[in-house]
Amino acid sequence: MPIFEYETHLPFSREDVFDWYSRPGALVRLHPPFAGRVIEEPSNGLQDGSESVLGINLPSLFGTTLAGLVDMAGSASSLPMRGYTKWRSRHTDFQAGRGFSDEMVSGPAKSWRHDRSFQDDGTSMVLREKVTYELPLVDRLPASVQKRVAHQFEAELNRIFAYRARQSSDDLAFHQAHGRLASQQTLDPSHVPDAAPVKVVAVSGASGLIGRQVCALLGGAGIEVRRMVRGSAADQQAGEIAWDPSAGRLDPEALREADAVIHLAGHPLASRFTEEHKKKVLDSRVEGTALIAQTLASLESADQRGRVLISGSAIGYYGATPEDRPIRSAILTEDSPAGTDFLAEVCQKWEQAAAPAQKVGVRTAMIRTGIVQTPAGGALSQLLPLYTIGAGGPLGDKEWQSWISIDDIAGLIVHLVLNPHAQGPVNGVGPEPVTAKQYSKTLASVMRRPSAIPVPSFGPKFVLGEQGAKEIVGADQQVSGVKAQSLGYAFRHHTLQEALEHVLGS
Structure with missing residues (x-):
């Protein structure tokens, strides 16, 4: 099966980054507005068995636009229309402070598993992510077409993961400036912003x-x-x-x-x-x-x-x-x-x-x-x-x-x-x-x-x-x-x- 990998280096401690991922709202902050929407946040944080539901747009700006048009048409006509596909996932392999995974329960892919590993990197940390996936019907296509499909799909994944990296860095910096990181909550009040x-x-x-x-x-x-x-x-x-x-x-x-x-x-x-x-x-x-x-x-x-x-x-x-x-x-x-x-x-x-x-x-x-x-x-x-x-x-x-x-x-x-x-x-x-x-x-x-x-x-x-x-x-x-x-x-x-x-x- 194809494997997509991505690394995000963040100038914060591993514990602070993992804690932020564990807090309510993290998925809403991390899911790109061009890629869809969060329909249901994780039912039990990052713990095993916790489930969430996303609305996934078609790839590219065309998909973003199409989803918006269908939503507007539905709102105008009061018909149950939507321009996205539902994606339900379930968390597995939770390791406090170290990592977690999620697997697709239902959605547009044939199979999907997303592993995350939070690792120390000197005074900073690195988030290593690996996605193992299969797309529907692609295996029936000629090899040359399969290669092009995989290239386009991973280009879209790069676009999404780059957004998530920027969003993680900016949100953590915002919380640090306001003394809201987990490590700052244990400090003497005179030492926080x-x-x-x-x-x-x-x-x-x-x-x-x-x-x-x-x-x-x-x-x-x-x-x-x-x-x-x-x-x-x-x-x-x-x-x-x-x-x-x-x-x-x-x-x-x-x-x-x-x-x-x-x-x-x-x-x-x-x-x-x-x-x-x-x-x-x-x-x-x-x-x-x-x-x-x-x-x-x-x-x-x-x-x-x-x-x-x-x-x-x-x-x-x-x-x-x-x-x-x-x-x-x-x-x-x-x-x-x-x-x-x-x-x-x-x-x-x-x-x-x-x-x-x-x-x-x-x-x-x-x-x-x-x-x-x-x-x-x-x-x-x-x-x-x-x-x-x-x-x-x-x-x-x-x-x-x-x-x-x-x-x-x-x-x-x-x-x-x-x-x-x-x-x-x-x-x-x-x-x-x-x-x-x-x-x-x-x-x-x-x-x-x-x-x-x-x-x-x-x-x-x-x-x-x-x-x-x-x-x-x-x-x-x-x-x-x-x-x-x-x-x-x-x-x-x-x-x-x-x-x-x-x-x-x-």
Whole structure:
């Protein structure tokens, strides 16, 4: 049977790396967004018999694009459609601190076994991985074709494993900077980085695009995550918190043990801007934030523990275009005034709803999120089909687009939780915004496709309506990420090209 081998050298101790692999969320952090999704995390960590389920895309960017198209079609039609294949695996041969394996139980391969060995390498460590596999039907092909298939398949494996190596290194460095590695937890507090003593975090919107990565990153930091789920307490699983923001229901006792709450829930923005849709967008954000803020305020008033609230917001706060702003400054900072259009009104009321918590001493920060870059959803996933077939092009010309990678927005949110000095609004954008034309050129370069066909203006208007197209697609916002850096956040992806190459595996 064919064998694929890969080595990853990491400047951390073997024990710290193995411990991180053992923590909840590791699989979510390691599985590339271009390769599919994690449907079920390991049922019992790395222990023998623990099972997980992945959704595997077809190889290459075509497979990533196809999966996204099928998912969007399914969402639009409410039909049970999916663009991926389920892959169930089971852990075996667990050796604490040394290694583990997994074998495919069901999936697209004929057979699959993945062995991992964690070994010391001086002051660092090396992860040696070996995959023994068989592909279906390949043995019936001519030898020359078998060779080409094996070459293409292992090229895809190299792409996936290179992503995992970068992600491992970056996540471990993030946790080390915040004193969250296993070895640091045993040190005297005076010898670890300045970080808030956070043990339990409640998260709303935990199943969303950003929320899943935030929860996984928190798990990798050794923090207990309690997901806030709509419904009654009787319907919740262990570790979940029942709430219903539209009905004003949230039991304060459910949040009593939480050191921090990360609030990301809200009605999806991308739809036609009808009056009904706009009401849902506004109400969902204001009602949910107010309910959490008031609950935390009552808890903190009775028990001063220095709780934390990190609440969502967006760069729509500043207004979509210079015409929508009371002051036409070139660069938008957290001190810039709110804009005058619909999304600016939403963001302003959204942030104001957090005031009750702030007034009683809950450290409160609002993350004004930019255009998140990931093929798993959002703007990039909607552009990929056009670029894949060579029909991509700019959504404008000189309009500024303030982007951020999915890993940096998740990292920044967790950083705000752990940094005791972080409060007030913080722009969740990368250090180097680009124009619409530069964005198109960069994406085309990363995908090795042309970008000569401008997207006609009627396209976004058809999907979002005239107002939605103007405030989302036609936005012109040059937003500064300086405050995030001044708070000590180290961006992983400083340039758009770095971000796109990582999330697209290019």
